[in-house]
Amino acid sequence: MALGAAIGQTVADAASLGGEAAHQAQQLDAAWQRLAAVTRDMLGSGDIEAAMANSVVYLEAFGHIVVAWIWLQQVIAAHDCTGDFYDGKRQAARYFFRYELPKTAPQLDLLASLDRTTLTMRDSWF
Numbered sequence: 294m295a296l297g298a299a300i301g302q303t304v305a306d307a308a309s310l311g312g313e314a315a316h317q318a319q320q321l322d323a324a325w326q327r328l329a330a331v332t333r334d335m336l337g338s339g340d341i342e343a344a345m346a347n348s349v350v351y352l353e354a355f356g357h358i359v360v361a362w363i364w365l366q367q368v369i370a371a372h373d374c375t376g377d378f379y380d381g382k383r384q385a386a387r388y389f390f391r392y393e394l395p396k397t398a399p400q401l402d403l404l405a406s407l408d409r410t411t412l413t414m415r416d417s418w419f
Contacts, residue, residue: 296359297325307369313368313383314365314368321394324394327397327398327401328354332351334407340407354400361394367385368382368383
């Protein structure tokens with residue numbers, strides 16, 4: 294909950310800047326809200342085995358969303374600043390939001406399905 298509140302504050306701060314920062318804030322907020330919903334569904338399913346079997350995918354998605362939050366903080370810090378250093382921060386954030394954060398959508402779809410593929414694998418099939 295504390296992390297969600299911190300992300301929410303960053304989203305609000307970036308949204309108030311308008312432009313690309315506001316668009317990135319919307320992307321981050323959507324990804325965070327989806328992660329929170331998937332987390333609730335996974336925990337509420339009672340299928341702890343399926344949730345744990347997909348923990349690597351969960352941690353990858355979670356990590357990407359947290360890194361997007363950190364990049365959005367950098368965008369806020371670089372707002373109204375000029376120079377290569379600040380332009381580089383904005384470009385790196387732009388890259389992350391365009392190439393990396395979208396990778397969480399299919400991961401969250403898989404997690405929401407509570408897929409049991411890894412649990413049905415048998416040693417004799419290797």
